[in-house]
Amino acid sequence: MANFRKTSTEQGSAKTSGAFWQFMPKATLSVAVLSGILVMVAAVSRSEHLANRAIRKNERLIGDDLVASVDHVIYSASAKRRANVEALVGLPCNAVEQRLAELETHLLYIRDLSLVENGHVYCSSALGRIDVPLSVYLNPKSGAQPIGLLGQTPFQPDVPVLSLFNPTRSSSGVLYVIEGEYLEDVLVHGVRYGAQRAAFAIEGNGLLDDHGRFVAEVTPRGGYSTKVTSHAWPFAILVASSPSLVARKRWTHELAFGVVGLSVDGLLAALYLLGFAPRRLLVSAVRQGLKRGDFHVVYQPIVAVVDRRIVGVEALLRWHHAKWGPISPAVFMDEAESSNILPEVTRFVLQTALSEMKAFAPASPLRTAVNIAPRDLERRGFVEEVIAAVRDLPPYVELVLELTERFRLSDGVRTSAAFAALKAEGVKFAIDDFGTDHSNLDLLKRFPFDYIKIDRHFIAQIDMEGPDLIVGIVALARHFGLQVIAEGVETESQHDRLVSVGVPYAQGYLYQRPLVAQLLAASLNASTATTN
Incomplete structure (x- = not known):
């Protein structure tokens, strides 16, 4: 029902909104004025620490949501028809390349599906027979982890991708190459929640930000204030809040915790009158308006x-x-x-x-x-x-x-x-x-x-x-x-x-x-x- 209020900016709304408050008892209005003064006095309390905690909590919620979304992308790309693909590992490329290309069409988010034998990528769903070391797709700096973030591939320069290797035996298995644009789409969604910036990062590989830019060398956090790590895969989401969200959180806490600091019996009574008595009168007025x-x-x-x-x-x-x-x-x-x-x-x-x-x-x-x-x-x-x-x-x-x-x-x-x-x-x-x-x-x-x-x-x-x-x-x-x-x-x-x-x-x-x-x-x- 949010759109019932869509014309709050139309001419005359300010005038009628002010007039409507005359429904409220004079005593309640007096209490509202007094409470407002008390809130302003109480705003000097220590709210900075509490506001920062709220900001980090919001960033972590954003990070958790983005981690879950990326986990879903990786799982969707690699889990479907996995057994069918792994059955092709070790077979000659000319015998399986058509079947490999067909299986790739059933997988979400995938740019390329390749077979690996003895540490070499030898058969691609997009290119057919190739010969590329697996280390090109998995950064040696990142150790034995099964995924890698690349700024480009040998076949498409300056196009970031996420590579995922599922071994079937030592140095052999299936290589999934996931479009970086899908990660970018997920990160853009995080920005809409109040983050100024969001990035996908793999230690030793680099990061991909919400504008699709790949950075190979990153200083700790790289200007991002919160890091959320996936429990399923070795990657992290980095988040930094927008200035408007930070300002809003701090302002909210200055008001809220200032009032809490002055929680005396008289103020609690004023807050009750301010919060509940006008509400009952307003709801009653709406009900009468419907009847009339x-x-x-x-x-x-x-x-x-x-x-x-x-x-x-x-x-x-x-x-x-x-x-x-x-x-x-x-x-x-x-x-x-x-x-x-x-x-x-x-x-x-x-x-x-x-x-x-x-x-x-x-x-x-x-x-x-x-x-x-x-x-x-x-x-x-x-x-x-x-x-x-x-x-x-x-x-x-x-x-x-x-x-x-x-x-x-x-x-x-x-x-x-x-x-x-x-x-x-x-x-x-x-x-x-x-x-x-x-x-x-x-x-x-x-x-x-x-x-x-x-x-x-x-x-x-x-x-x-x-x-x-x-x-x-x-x-x-x-x-x-x-x-x-x-x-x-x-x-x-x-x-x-x-x-x-x-x-x-x-x-x-x-x-x-x-x-x-x-x-x-x-x-x-x-x-x-x-x-x-």
Whole structure:
């Protein structure tokens, strides 16, 4: 449900957000002011050490995730059909080279699959019969370890690779050559978690960084602050945090631990009032607003980037209070998502959106995206509600459920069953605001998502920092068979960049601001007429 707040930057939101706080009792506001002063005084406490620990912990989490991903790459490249390949070792190249080339096509991430006899590589899936010492692929400085990182091979200069040797007997076996680009893609994913830099390193060999650059001689840590070693293979991941993450962690700890240092009875009472009493009032106001009909749904079109044809819409919740007027979703959605009112809010958006789509029944296929929270998938009755609504839709309307990353998606039986039941009914799933909180490769592996929505923060930076990050996300999506949707596109320059890197779908003010259902129908008709 993160996208219910997408227009927090629209005109008037600051004014209405301030007005809304008049719902809060004067006593609570006074306590909030007092608590703010106390926090500022307490910020002088020793937070530097604790902030550094938090930064290193975050780097280690990033490193652990990248190590697991590289372990998976190496295992996937070498484990499949291993027995079939090893059976060819020692046989003449002219007798097995066709079979070797065929087996190579079944292996993930592999550039070349070769046979080794008596310390010499004698048969290649790509080149046929060759004669190259095995030591060319395994750096002698690294001892007897079975993998090596190379800046190039004799046959492709300046193209880094990871070599892996599986012996079948002394000095004989199978050599796997893995594309360095796959390691680079994994490292780029780590940078999106808050690392400024990430690198793959093998002691005595060198390192490969997140830009695909190979460095043969590396000083200890080489400017990287955290090193995480694989338990399965002799390599390590090096991580250095970005300045923005470091600043954010330190600022957070200055505030948080300053408050803890002043944990006296009076302050605890103030924190209780500040944290809970306004929350109950806010949740109650939302519930009353739903009953009074203060809420409505608007739709932001999603377009095909190539021709700007409308292919879908995203349903966004809006609140127009009888007294205070329009209220930004930024004011109430955090509390709504974490309270027991969540089912009512989700049900209202889902039923309203699908009912309005059914009312004007678009003539061409249209994806209708509705935001939900991970908690929705775990509650009783949710799957049945969605299935009943989907079965009543017109043929051309497809439902997409967008899950926000701000709350971690549980890997429980109920969640997996919900995915399976809804997918069986044709419902699609998208990860919303990808890259902002809990997204990782494991999430994409565990759940059958159909779309990745790139957070608007990354799109806003594409002109200044270039499209490399977006290219990495597109490559990641293609690897998992997912489609990419870019959010928050506001300029022609951003649009052109998305076209150049192959992002298929996008949404944003450049194409269309959110519309009520009646105006959306007219916009869809105009889009269909333009593309026909």
